[in-house]
Amino acid sequence: MIRAALYLRVSTDDQAERYGLAAQRHALETAAAARAYEIADVYADEGISGAMERRPQLDRLLADARAGRVQVVLTLDSSRLARDVRIWANVVHAFGQAGVRVEYLGLAPDDSPTGDFMRTVLAAASQFERAQIRERTQAGRLAKARSGRFVTGRWPYGYRYADGALRVDPGPAAVVADVFRWVADEGCSVRAAIRRLHGLGIVAPGGGARWLTTTLHRILVNPVYRGTALYNRRRYTPIEGRPTRITRKPETEWVTIPVPAIVPAELWARVQARLRATRGGRPAQRRYLLTGRLRCGVCGRRLYGVPEKRGRGAYRCASVDWLRLGLPRRCGLPQQSVARLEARVWAALVEAFRRPEPLVPHLERRATRRAVADVEVQSARAQLVRAIGRVERQIQRALDLLLDDSAPRPERELRQRVATLEGERRLLAERLARVDAAATDQARQAAQAVTREAAVRSWLQSLPPRLASLDEPAKAALIRACVDEILVQPDGSLTITGVLPIGAPAAAEATPGAVSMEPYPGVTSARPTGA
Secondary structure, rough: OOEEEEEEEEHHHHHHHHHHHHHHHHHHHHHHHOOOOEEEEEEEOOOOOOOOOOOHHHHHHHHHHHOOOEEEEEOOHHHOOOOOOOHHHHHHHHHHOOOEEEEEEEEOOOOOOHHHHHHHHHHHHHHHHHHHHHHHHHHHHHHHHHHHOOOOOOOOOOOOEOOEEEOOOOOHHHHHHHHHHHHHHHOOOOOHHHHHHHOOOOHHHOOOOOOHHHHHHHHHHHHHHHHHEEOOOOEEEEOOOOEEEEEEHHHOOEEEEEOOOOHHHHHHHHHHHHHHHHHHHHHOOOOOOOOOOOOOOOOOOEEEEEEOHOOOOEEEEEHHHHHOOOOOOOOOOOOOOOOHHHHHHOOOOOOOHHHOOEEEHHHHHHHHHHHHHHHHHHHHHHHHHHHHHHHHHHHHHHHHHHHOOOOOHHHHHHHHHHHHHHHHHHHHHHHHHHHHHHHHHHHHHHHHHHHHHHHHHHHHHHHHHHHHOHHHHHHHHHHHHEEEEEEEEEOOOEEEEEEOOOOOOOOHHOOOOOOEEEOOOOOOOOOOOOO
């Protein structure tokens, strides 16, 4: 008997009403019985978005599939696996690699090109539906804000949301007014105001025992306290394996909402002037030289810089936020000292600039690899064009037979053949579109690479004598231009992918903590190389 795994998922309360876990389980158990499947186990991810690739129960199911414990995955529809076509394709591919078939409740099992096409269409429809839901929700919130109503969510400290409007909460509002007066009239810094709040025993927002500098600073600069709430100020961009990127939108897109003021506009303005003069009691913003270039050698996620006590900083793998990312645990890569890691990478760059002999052949190899990649893409495109032409000729022959009354093959068989060929043609056309998009992206990257390599050739003539005197912004610019990626391993060894032929001495070949350079992006080598 075929052993089947039942996969269930819900993400929001709205979905729970339509796709509740109990309803999904009942429908899947009924379908498994009708198909004579033995249920191996039930895997249910509750409260997790279909836009997330890593989910605890889905990860467990993939592990069981690779271990040979299941033969079929049965789920309600493609949206339960993912609401993103890329993630859906990755998940289905992973099951396919394990020899496990994926079946949906409303779609008969079909391994033909037409079946593949239908499943891809359904996955794309799920992604489109998710985008529409997000778009409608955002449009509704914008319309509400533009009508002058406060958009619910986390309302500011000192207010409460009641009867569809933002209202002043007398107790916390008095604390806010006092803090504004301390800063504007008594010259308190943010930290001094925090010490006073702690001395008075005032509970922090959210019920915390201690006030944070960032929390109080956000209160002091928020225009809501002078009577103007702002909406639609920020753009949130999800990034796989990293915290969501938050950027500020142009002021022309902001929406102002009138709310009850807690402090006069004149007092609020004086506090802003005071904060500008004292920098709000906050330390200067730390810039990290290797931002956007570090990748974890254990899980493949990005590393990002975080400040620590006594002015020191560290680079941490994004998996440290494993709960928010829906991971079973963090990957275990130790955090890296900012000072030591930046010093090692910078030393490798300096060494590469000071021994330029390997640079020209290295750049020539990079150009050769780009040319080979371009030939491969063009070859793949030509094959797809020929395949589409062949299928179109087969379709035309089948249509000619349909119009020929003397044709020996039955009309029904010919129509089925035409439908199958049409599905195959659409699938090939989609692949061709993906290849064309990849070719365009590859051409853009090649143009960027040529520009960067030309800059490196120019710098090689003028930069070495000035390397020791470069400031932090200049160092950051040089790293961005020369380094594509730095892979950090648990033993401290680094593999740098980039324009320069960075290498370590041969004696460091088997030494943990060695620095090596990969001459081409995506090529793996355990050995440091100088070429």
